[in-house]
Amino acid sequence: MTIRTAALFTVLSAFCTAAAAQVAAPVETPLFAEDVAAGKLSPVAARLPQNPRVVRLKNPGRHGGTMRVVFGRSKDTRIMVVYGYARLMTYDAQFQLQPDILAGVDVEQGRVFTLRLRKGHRWSDGTPFTSEDFRYWWEDIANHKKLSPLGAPKQMVIAGELAKFEVIDDHTVRFSWSSPNPHFLPALASATPLYIYRPAHYLKQFHTDYADAEKLAAMVKKSGRRNWAALHNRRDNQYKNDNPKLPTLQPWVLRTKPPAQRFIFERNPYYHRVDQHGRQLPYADRVAMSVAAAGVIPLKTGAGESDFQARGIAFNNYTFLKEAEKRENFKVHLWQTAKGAHLALFPNMNVKDDVWRKLMRDVKFRRALSLAINRHEINQVIYYGLALEGQNTVLPQSPLYKKEYRDAWAKFDLKQANGLLDGLGLTERDSRGVRLLPDGRPMEIIVETAGEDTEQTDVLELIHDSWLAAGVKLFTRPSQREVFRNRIFAGETLVSIWSGHEFGIPNANTIPDEFAPTDQLQLQWPKW
DSSP states (O other), X not given: OEESOHHHHHHHHGGGGBOOOOOOOOBOOHHHHHHHHTTSSOOHHHHSOSSOEEEOOSXXXXXXXXXXXXXXXXXXXXXXXXXXXXXXXXXXXXSOXXXXXXXXXXXXXXXXXXXXXXXXXXXXXXXXXXXXXXXXIIIIIITOTTTOTTOSOGGGEETTEEOEEEEEETTEEEEEOSSOOTTHHHHHHSSSOOOOOOOHHHHGGGOTTTSOHHHHHHHHHHHTOSSHHHHHHHHOOTTTOOOTTSOOOSSEEEOSOSSOSEEEEEEOTTOSEEETXXXXXXXXXXXXXXXXXXXXXXXXXXXXXXXXXXXSOOGGGXXXXXXXXXXXXXXXXXXXXXXXXSSEEEEOTTOSOHHHHHHHTOHHHHHHHHXXXXXXXXXXXXXXXXXXXXXXXXXXXXXXXXXXXXXXXXXXXXXXXXXXXXXXXXXXXOTTSOBBOTTSXXXXXXXXXXXXXXXXXXXXXXXXXXXXXXXXXXXXXXXOHHHHHHHHHTTOOSEEEEOOOSOOXXXXXXXXGGGXXXXXXXXXXXXX
């Protein structure tokens, strides 16, 4: 990751050091001073909630400036929601849940959750954020057959029981179940969170129960959508962050209408966090997000065209970026990711091909492929011995970590790999020494990549050699991310390469949905 100043880093990581304490008198943001003086915008004291979230930083920053970032796709505007990390609940640096957008939460027996909002909190357009925004989501979206044909999100259903929802007052709502729901609060704090509220005042204009019928019909026609529900869903996507008109609670507000090659995000005048000196966060006034080809991102970063870069750069860019450090006045940092594996292979157990599907579903075949990977060689050649060798599993920092999980079928052992393959009856080989499938075809596995960096290709070249020693021929097929995913979803892909489990440091309260077929994006079983 590259970063130009410590101040910019604190803009993004402020949530890590939050503390509930007295805060100094609010300090007006210079960007808004002129509008405040002209009466176009309320003073900062009136824009903040009555009890803003106080973030105590080691090195408080300064207001102002534009932070430049580079991404590979225009749809990556959603990453600003990850970086901003404004959530009803957030995790602190000790991985403990803390209220963020919420003023507090009261939990009874793990099944009754009373959520208290911050009085005076407002959406980015200045409209009050109230219980009505929760009611609208629950009654008019989550439980509306046209907008949510599959029903409410899975986190809202426990043992077949749908949550009970109550509005207590303008700033208090309650969700309850008969049985405990340990996954409710963690879902609110995740990188891709469960959104249980919506800007009702904005979305009602697209809802058939609230909008004028003629006006709504005209908007549907103009938009080219099938019906009002399709239009509503298009306008309502908090996570995609691709609608400049959609009010938000995030630190920066999208100002550029897609599609574009450069997106501008501007500070939210009503953001709910302040530092210990009364400065409303974030510090940076704007974020300028440029879109570039994936292979160009490291070059742009090294040329000083990015102030904060965490995506689009990889370990194999480290030497180049370190050389550019002094010249371009940025700092390169290395740290361990929280994923189960930096890279992992995903045999597609839903592949269309009957012969391959039977093999992919046989654990002995998958174990043989794993044993035929020389992880130590990959570590030394690609990662200079700095990587942790092993399976795609939880990391040592997790209380659920067990060394046997990391080591399972991960030691390079060609003799055992060949023995497993022989035991499956795959003993016939062609003149190249490549094993034959039961139907006589050569055992040639195409591993598909999203084509976004050369690191995956470099790793696959090393795996190619060791797999060939086991009689398996590996080919690499790079593509583009959307094509890559769609081929997997359609059952066209045999094996894909991607990063491992998204969250590698789970605890007993973490939702274990990555370890079971719960999402099409799980590349090993997309159809399940």
